[in-house]
Amino acid sequence: MxxxxxxxxxxxxxxxxxxxxxxxxxxxxxxxxxxxxxxxxxxxxxxxxxxxxxxxxxxxxxxxxxxxxxxxxxxxxxxxxxxxxxxxxxxxxxxxxxxxxxxxxxxxxxxxxxxxxxxxxxxxxxxxxxxxxxxxxxxxxxxxxxxxxxxxxxxxxxxxxxxxxxxxxxxxxxxxxxxxxxxxxxxxxxxxxxxxxxxxxxxxxxxxxxxxxxxxxxATTDHFLVITTDHDGQAKTILTTAGYQVVAGPIVKVHLAPADQVADVLSVLTSHGIAVTDVQHADADLESTILKLLAVTSA
Structure with a gap:
């Protein structure tokens, strides 16, 4: 350098x-x-x-x-x-x-x-x-x-x-x-x-x-989809059953794999009669990324 x-x-x-x-x-x-x-x-x-x-x-x-x-x-x-x-x-x-x-x-x-x-x-x-x-x-x-x-x-x-x-x-x-x-x-x-x-x-x-x-x-961190619906509890069950990784907690937060499409996630919910009122993207922060990196290297 x-x-x-x-x-x-x-x-x-x-x-x-x-x-x-x-x-x-x-x-x-x-x-x-x-x-x-x-x-x-x-x-x-x-x-x-x-x-x-x-x-x-x-x-x-x-x-x-x-x-x-x-x-x-x-x-x-x-x-x-x-x-x-x-x-x-x-x-x-x-x-x-x-x-x-x-x-x-x-x-x-x-x-x-x-x-x-x-x-x-x-x-x-x-x-x-x-x-x-x-x-x-x-x-x-x-x-x-x-x-x-x-x-x-x-x-x-x-x-x-x-x-x-x-x-x-x-x-x-x-x-x-x-x-x-x-x-x-x-x-x-x-x-x-x-x-x-x-x-x-x-x-x-x-x-x-x-x-x-x-x-x-x-850029290598995990990406999430935060979804607001009219029935969040049902939405979590539906998405989990469909094979998506849903983060534990009060909100509907779905881990978005590289191959996952937002439209597909939302389609699963609407096809089950769940109304989606808001969708936001979220990324993992530096702290979680560093902890994950340290965990991998010490494993």
Whole structure:
């Protein structure tokens, strides 16, 4: 990938002879949001720590073409990161925490921009020790964006955020992406990752089991037909008897196989005197797709 900002090749890591990462290789293209997905303990945070030079690992890691080394990594001046829990100086205000790490003559302007974008103005001058979990999370995210990074690595960035805070962060990430910033994001909130990620790296027990785009992965998901009728209970029985897979639940939701035609499904119902009042298409979401993929690989 010619425009890769981050390249990870054959990354391996063990703790006490127990393999944690196994031959991990992937790339992050410039201006892309890459989602790192897997169960707890799969190795996502370990990958991020290795990329940032926080832990030793075997393999080759390059950021903007420069090889990362555990004991020498000046290239991190172009990287912003939030790994695990955000840290701050509790007896300093949020603003002073940001000012402490801001570089350059336009530091004040950049602090103001990120504070405004994340809607932190009402509490940014309070001491950080009084912050809620969500406030601390926003402060950690603000620190990651502070010095105009080319690459931002975020580990569970939505932790502790309410719906409004989540939307503000999502909008900010998408805006930075449009400006050319590259992201590597790990999140267990897959519904949010679905709204953000261009590419996906799925990891299980330290191995990458899938590298794909969000569009390509969702194109392989299950498709359903949600039908409203005048007798839903009867409709379910009729469709099941006809050989269709009906999803359990209060609504009439039919799994639509590639060979199934919508007209045929509806015809089965109308031929039995069931009146169809509404028909909608629905696709499986990212969460169900990833769970299905993990289940297949672990079987």
């Amino acid at each position: 010619a425009d890769a900002i981050l390249t990870v090749n054959h990354l391996n890591k063990s703790y006490r002879h127990q393999p944690v990462l196994r031959d991990v290789s992937f790339e992050c293209a410039q201006g892309h949001i890459v989602g790192l997905v897997g169960a707890n303990g799969a190795g996502k945070t370990t990958i991020m720590k290795a990329v940032l030079g926080l832990i030793k690992a075997d393999g080759d890691i390059r950021i903007t073409g420069t090889t990362m080394q555990f004991d020498h990594h000046p290239i991190l001046t172009v990287v912003g990161a939030l790994i695990e829990y955000p840290s701050s100086y509790p007896y300093m205000s949020g603003w002073d925490n940001l000012r402490l790490f801001a570089d350059g003559l336009d530091a004040q302007a950049r602090i103001s921009t990120v504070v405004s974008a994340l809607n932190m103005s009402s509490y940014i001058h309070q001491k950080a020790r009084h912050y809620s979990l969500g406030m601390k999370q926003k402060l950690g995210v603000a620190l990651a964006f502070l010095n105009k990074p080319q690459l931002v690595i975020l580990d569970e960035p939505m932790n502790g955020l309410d719906p409004q805070g989540t939307k503000e962060l999502r909008d900010f990430i998408l805006k930075e992406k449009q400006a050319g910033v590259t992201f590597l994001i790990s999140s267990h909130i897959l519904s949010e990752l679905q709204k953000l990620a261009d590419d996906l790296v799925v990891i299980d027990h330290g191995r990458i089991i899938k590298k794909t785009t969000m569009t390509a992965l969702l």
